[in-house]
Amino acid sequence: MAMKVVALAGNPNVGKTTVFNALTGMRQHVGNWPGVTVEKKEGVFEYEGQRFLVVDLPGTYSLTAHSVDELVARNFLLNSGPDVVVNVVDATALMRNLFLTMEILEMGVTNVVLALNKMDLAEKRGIRIDVKKLETLLGIPVVPLNAKAGIGVNDLKKRIYEMANGRIKTTPIVPKYEPDIEREITHIEGALSGTGLVTKYSPRWLAVKLLQRDDEVMKLVLRHLGKEKLDEVMTHIGEIEAKYGRAMDLIIAGQKYEFVDSLMHRFIRYTSKESSNLTDQLDRILVHPVYGFFALMLVFYAMFRFVFAVGLPIQGWLAAEFSDFGGWLAPHIASGALRGLLVDGIIGGVGAVLSFFPLVFLLFFVLAVLEDVGYMARVAVLMEKIMRKFGLPGKSVISLILGFGCNVPAVMATRTLEDERDRLVTMFVNPFIPCSARLSVISFLAGAFFKGNQALVAVSIYALAIVVALFSAWLISHFVIRGEESPFVIELPEYLLPGWKTLLLHSWERSKEFVKKAGTIILIGSIFIWYLSNYPAAIGTGKSYAERLGHIFAPYMGLMGLDWRAAVSLLFGIIAKENVISTYSIIYGVGGGEEALRGAMAGLLSPLQAYVLGVVTTLYIPCIATIGAIRAESNWKWAAFSTAYMITVASAIGILIWHIGLFLGL
Amino acid sequence: MGKIERVLSLIREGERNPAEIAGKLGMSREEVEGIIKILESMGYVERIEKGSGACETCPLRSICPGSCVRKTATVYRVTKKSFSLKQDHI
Numbered sequence: 001m002a003m004k005v006v007a008l009a010g011n012p013n014v015g016k017t018t019v020f021n022a023l024t025g026m027r028q029h030v031g032n033w034p035g036v037t038v039e040k041k042e043g044v045f046e047y048e049g050q051r052f053l054v055v056d057l058p059g060t061y062s063l064t065a066h067s068v069d070e071l072v073a074r075n076f077l078l079n080s081g082p083d084v085v086v087n088v089v090d091a092t093a094l095m096r097n098l099f100l101t102m103e104i105l106e107m108g109v110t111n112v113v114l115a116l117n118k119m120d121l122a123e124k125r126g127i128r129i130d131v132k133k134l135e136t137l138l139g140i141p142v143v144p145l146n147a148k149a150g151i152g153v154n155d156l157k158k159r160i161y162e163m164a165n166g167r168i169k170t171t172p173i174v175p176k177y178e179p180d181i182e183r184e185i186t187h188i189e190g191a192l193s194g195t196g197l198v199t200k201y202s203p204r205w206l207a208v209k210l211l212q213r214d215d216e217v218m219k220l221v222l223r224h225l226g227k228e229k230l231d232e233v234m235t236h237i238g239e240i241e242a243k244y245g246r247a248m249d250l251i252i253a254g255q256k257y258e259f260v261d262s263l264m265h266r267f268i269r270y271t272s273k274e275s276s277n278l279t280d281q282l283d284r285i286l287v288h289p290v291y292g293f294f295a296l297m298l299v300f301y302a303m304f305r306f307v308f309a310v311g312l313p314i315q316g317w318l319a320a321e322f323s324d325f326g327g328w329l330a331p332h333i334a335s336g337a338l339r340g341l342l343v344d345g346i347i348g349g350v351g352a353v354l355s356f357f358p359l360v361f362l363l364f365f366v367l368a369v370l371e372d373v374g375y376m377a378r379v380a381v382l383m384e385k386i387m388r389k390f391g392l393p394g395k396s397v398i399s400l401i402l403g404f405g406c407n408v409p410a411v412m413a414t415r416t417l418e419d420e421r422d423r424l425v426t427m428f429v430n431p432f433i434p435c436s437a438r439l440s441v442i443s444f445l446a447g448a449f450f451k452g453n454q455a456l457v458a459v460s461i462y463a464l465a466i467v468v469a470l471f472s473a474w475l476i477s478h479f480v481i482r483g484e485e486s487p488f489v490i491e492l493p494e495y496l497l498p499g500w501k502t503l504l505l506h507s508w509e510r511s512k513e514f515v516k517k518a519g520t521i522i523l524i525g526s527i528f529i530w531y532l533s534n535y536p537a538a539i540g541t542g543k544s545y546a547e548r549l550g551h552i553f554a555p556y557m558g559l560m561g562l563d564w565r566a567a568v569s570l571l572f573g574i575i576a577k578e579n580v581i582s583t584y585s586i587i588y589g590v591g592g593g594e595e596a597l598r599g600a601m602a603g604l605l606s607p608l609q610a611y612v613l614g615v616v617t618t619l620y621i622p623c624i625a626t627i628g629a630i631r632a633e634s635n636w637k638w639a640a641f642s643t644a645y646m647i648t649v650a651s652a653i654g655i656l657i658w659h660i661g662l663f664l665g666l
Numbered sequence: 667m668g669k670i671e672r673v674l675s676l677i678r679e680g681e682r683n684p685a686e687i688a689g690k691l692g693m694s695r696e697e698v699e700g701i702i703k704i705l706e707s708m709g710y711v712e713r714i715e716k717g718s719g720a721c722e723t724c725p726l727r728s729i730c731p732g733s734c735v736r737k738t739a740t741v742y743r744v745t746k747k748s749f750s751l752k753q754d755h756i
Contacts, residue, residue, distance in 0.1 A: 011703075061700075061707040070707060096700030246671070253708060254668030257701070261669070280695060283685050377740070381683050394682055395714070395741060416714055488714070488743040489677045491699060492684055 003044070003053040004164040005080070009073060009104060010088035011097050012059030015117040017041075018147040019088050020056045023157065033058075033072045047157045052164070055082070061096065062253070063103040065216040077109055078201065083164040086156070088115045091122035091129060091144075094268065098260045101138070105172040106256075108202025112172065113159050114142045120149070126271040133267040139171035174204065175259040177252065184211060184240050191233055195224040211237055212249035279494045283378065287492070292382045299375070300462065304455035307362045312447055312454070314358040322351030341530055349526025349582030352597055353518050356440040356578075360514045363439055365507040367404065372498035376401060381490050390470040391477025393417060395488055396426035400469070403433030405510070407622055411629040427630050428476055428642050431622030432469035434462055436514070437577035441617045444581050448598040449610035457611065465618050468649060521576045529572050529579070529586050539587060546587065560616065560654035561609045561662075573617060574624055580617050608661040612654050620650035669693065673701045674710055678744055702742055711742040 006023075010016045021028075024043025033040045041056040057076055058069035065071050077085060087104055089097035104112060114134075122129060135142040141159050145152035162168050176182065188207035192198055197206060197220065209217035210233060222230050241248050285291045326347040333339040370376050380401060384394040395417055403410035410430050414423045434442065442461050446454040529546065537543035542551075549571065550564030557567045565587050573580040581597070588600040605613070621643055622630070631639035667675075669691065676687050684698040691698070705711045 061703045064708055066707055066709045093696055093700055095697055096704060099700075099704060249708060250671055250674070250710070253704065254670040257670050257704070258668045280685070283695070287683060287685060380741075384682055395743070398741060487678050487680055488682065488741050489684060489687070489702060489711070490682055491702070491740040491742065492695060493740075 003051045004083040006052050006054045006084045006086060006160055006164070007057055007076060007080075007082040008054060008086050008088060009057045009077065009100070010059060010115075011061055011090065011093075011100055014059070014088050014090040014093075014097060015147050016056060016059060016088045019086070019115055019117060019145065019153075019156075020054060022147045022150055022153045024054050036068050036072060038068055038072050045157065047161045050161060050164075052160060060100065062100060063107070064212070064249070065214050071216070074107075077104065077107060083111065084160050085109055085112045086115050086160065087112055088117050091116050091118050092125055092127060094129075095257075095260060095264065098263070099257055102173075102175045102256050102260060105138075105140075106174050106202070106208060107205045110170050110172055111163055112140045112170065113156070113163060114138060114140055115145050115147075115152075115156055116142055117145045117147050119144045119152070120146045125277060128269050128271055130267045137173060137263055137267060139173050141168055141170070175256045177255045177259075180240060180243070181211065181252065181255070184236065187236065188233055191229065192221070192225070197221065197224045208252060210234075211240075212252055213237070214249075277494075279374075279492075282495060283492065286375070286378045287381050289382075289385065292378070296379060296382060297459070297463070299370070301455055301459050303363075303366045303370075304458045306366060307359055308443065308447070308454040308458070311359040311362045311443075315355050315447075318358065319351070319355040322347055322355060326351070337534075340534060341527065344586055345526050345530030346523065348585040348597075349529065349579075350518050350523050352581045352585040353440060353522050353578040354515065356443065356581075357511065357514060359439065359443050360436055361507055361511040363436060364405075364510040365503060368503050368506050368510075369498055372496070372503060374493045374495045377490060377492055381492065384490065386470065387473070390474040392425060392429065392470075392473040393419065393422040396422065399426055400430060400433055403430050403435060405436055407431050407433065407435050407626040408629045411626060411633055414633060424634060424638060425473055425476055427633055428638070428645075429469040429473045431626050431630075431642065431646060432465050432472060432619060434465050434618050435577070437623065438618050440578050441573075441580045442614050444598075445610045445614040448602060449605070449607040457614070461611075461614050461618055464615060464653075468619060468653070472645070472649065517576065518578070522578055522582060525572060525575050525579045526582050526586065529568075529583050533568075533586050556651075559658075560612050560651065561658040562613060562616070562654075565604075566613055566616075570617065570620060574621055576623055576625075577617065606666075608658065608666045611661075612658050615657060616650045616654040618650075619646060619653060621646050669697075670701050670704060673698055674705055674744075674748065677702075677711065677742075678748060706742060709745060710748045712745050714741045714743055 008016055008020055020041060020043060023045050025045070027045070028041060028043040031040050031042075032038065038058050043054045043056075045052050045054065055076065057073040060067075060070045060073050063070055063074040063077075065074070076082070085104065087101050089101065101112075101114065116129065116131065116134075119129075129144075131142050131144055141163070143152055143156045143159055145156060147153065159168070163170075177185070185204060185207040188210055189203040192203050192206055197203075206217060206221065210221060213234075218230070218234075221233075225233075237248060244251055286295050288295075326343045329347070330339055330343050333342060367376075370379075380397045383400070384397045387397055387400075388394050396414065399410050399413040399417075402413050407430055410433065411427045414426045414430070417423045417426060439458075442458050443454065446457040450457045532545040532549070533539045533547075534544060536545070539547060541547075546568050547564065550568040553567035553571075554564040557563060565584065568587060569580045569583040572583045584601060585597045588597060601610075621627075627639050627643055630642055672691055673687055676690060681687050681690070684702065685695045688695045688698045702711060706713065
């Protein structure tokens with residue numbers, strides 16, 4: 001006996017795959033739908049000695065011909081004639097789910113079973129569904145389910161079996177529209193009567209789809225009705241559309257939605273306030289225009305507290321290991337030059353940077369937690385409002401948030417902004433956002449000079465950078481003509497507990513790139529810096545290339561309380577920001593690693609100077625890769641202008657902080 | 667004018683936050699997000715792919731510590747189809 005075919009239809013993320021797995025167990029086959037790269041899953045189950053082939057249709061929100069997924073699902077329901085259609089719906093989001101149910105029933109499909117999944121969650125949220133009433137209203141069987149726990153699956157199998165064998169009679173409901181539209185539907189149905197189409201498809205569905213100007217249905221009707229008659233129908237539709245003054249597909253969708261809405265109160269009631277779930281309660285604070293910012297500052301402060309509290313001890317241990325290694329290796333190398341290169345240059349430079357791996361890992365870990373929990377979407381909503389006030393396009397918020405990881409992909413992400421002006425302004429301010437490379441420098445200086453207040457110092461530098469970015473956007477937006485911004489909306493996902501294993505794996509994936517960078521750019525940079533610092537004469541003689549280079553800028557650096565060493569470090573920091581630390585390490589000749597470097601620097605810099613260095617490093621210039629990205633996404637002039645602007649701003653702020661600090665006696 | 671059209675209308679007017687749209691229309695945030703999904707399926711709004719997409723095409727992909735930045739937020743923008751509607755009628 002041929003297997004009965006069961007189609008599973010429903011919205012995405014309603015647990016359709018869980019229902020599919022619960023029905024079929026391990027007997028599954030995965031392939032593609034013919035001609036498209038949409039996954040097709042089939043499986044088999046047996047009930048009462050009868051075998052059923054279950055076909056999992058792509059998840060869709062409606063059955064228009066707008067996407068391939070929708071077309072695949074629609075064509076299967078229309079043309080393959082499944083014996084049973086199981087419409088899986090999410091009991092916690094019935095409005096949008098029943099919208100699709102109405103689309104299915106409107107197609108004239110009568111053999112539908114509604115699988116009311118996630119009933120356990122609905123119960124928890126205080127949603128009470130009268131299943132019997134729903135069944136009567138829809139005119140089709142309804143099976144409550146908790147597919148994850150396997151509850152109700154056997155009942156679903158029973159209903160499928162009964163329907164496939166003609167033991168259930170259904171009287172499906174179809175959405176009703178306003179009288180004008182209903183009249184038009186009747187008119188079109190009349191025009192279609194007598195054609196071969198009505199024997200295969202529901203005339204009402206064809207009429208509704210014609211009203212919605214569905215391309216596929218128009219082609220179908222054209223073949224059966226001819227151009228002249230179709231034009232006549234479409235002219236009629238144009239007239240009713242003109243009367244409404246809006247597109248008919250939107251009017252029909254709207255009325256269909258209202259139809260579902262009118263059914264809802266007849267079978268559903270809420271035992272707790274409908275909107276008071278945890279997500280909404282948290283959002284009242286986290287996306288609030290005032291409290292939201294306090295919460296944001298608190299979250300960032302807590303993030304740095306955590307990163308420093310956990311990361312610094314590990315970093316200290318790692319730095320000591322590099323120091324011990326350098327100390328062990330030095331006596332084994334006879335050649336002074338080679339010893340200097342390996343111990344001071346490579347181990348000192350690369351080691352100083354590598355010891356920050358725990359901090360970088362932890363930062364990525366916390367950022368991944370914030371992303372997976374759903375908080376970063378709230379940050380986007382919160383920042384977007386502020387950014388618009390400062391002349392930045394709202395959509396640039398995502399690009400700017402990317403900048404906390406790395407400014408290069410953040411600059412490249414500006415491609416998704418349609419307006420040229422928006423792109424230019426966003427990539428102009430993007431390098432002010434402190435990337436993870438700058439975190440190494442900030443955390444090094446904060447740890448060395450501000451024990452006990454590292455998190456506060458780090459947050460203050462981040463906050464200053466964001467303020468500078470906003471101010472720059474406001475300034476530049478006065479000079480660049482702005483185009484129209486296309487409206488958009490940011491989705492706020494439910495807050496979810498993250499999967500810890502995925503988080504750890506992902507944080508490792510992101511931070512291991514940091515190690516790769518240390519082994520490539522930083523390594524080459526360290527060798528280069530070591531050479532410049534030791535040739536033609538050793539550093540300290542005033543004759544090394546590095547000193548000579550540094551002394552050119554020394555008077556300028558003096559304005560902000562810094563010396564030639566800072567000049568050299570910042571210069572090499574243009575290659576990669578981590579080089580600021582490795583350069584200091586090489587200049588001081590502390591092959592002993594980061595701890596020794598802290599000791600050496602603490603004797604020469606005051607906390608105020610260290611703070612100025614941290615701020616200037618964060619603001620002064622994007623790394624060479626970011627400049628390249630700006631050039632690639634705009635032009636040389638814009639890249640050069642951005643660079644010059646950043647140097648000017650960083651210098652001005654550095655000088656200001658230095659002199660205010662001196663004035664305050666810091 | 668029904669809920670679907672009112673949500674689209676508010677997005678076109680510049681409202682970015684589904685929670686605020688929900689507040690203005692007296693519905694839940696989930697319902698607004700459901701309507702946005704329906705509007706997407708009808709071609710009135712479209713999802714903007716950001717985040718990791720930028721990293722995948724980045725020349726620094728192999729050495730950049732900030733690569734693989736994951737989903738930050740899902741953004742839907744209004745499509746040209748929506749602009750073909752007369753705003754005053756929605």
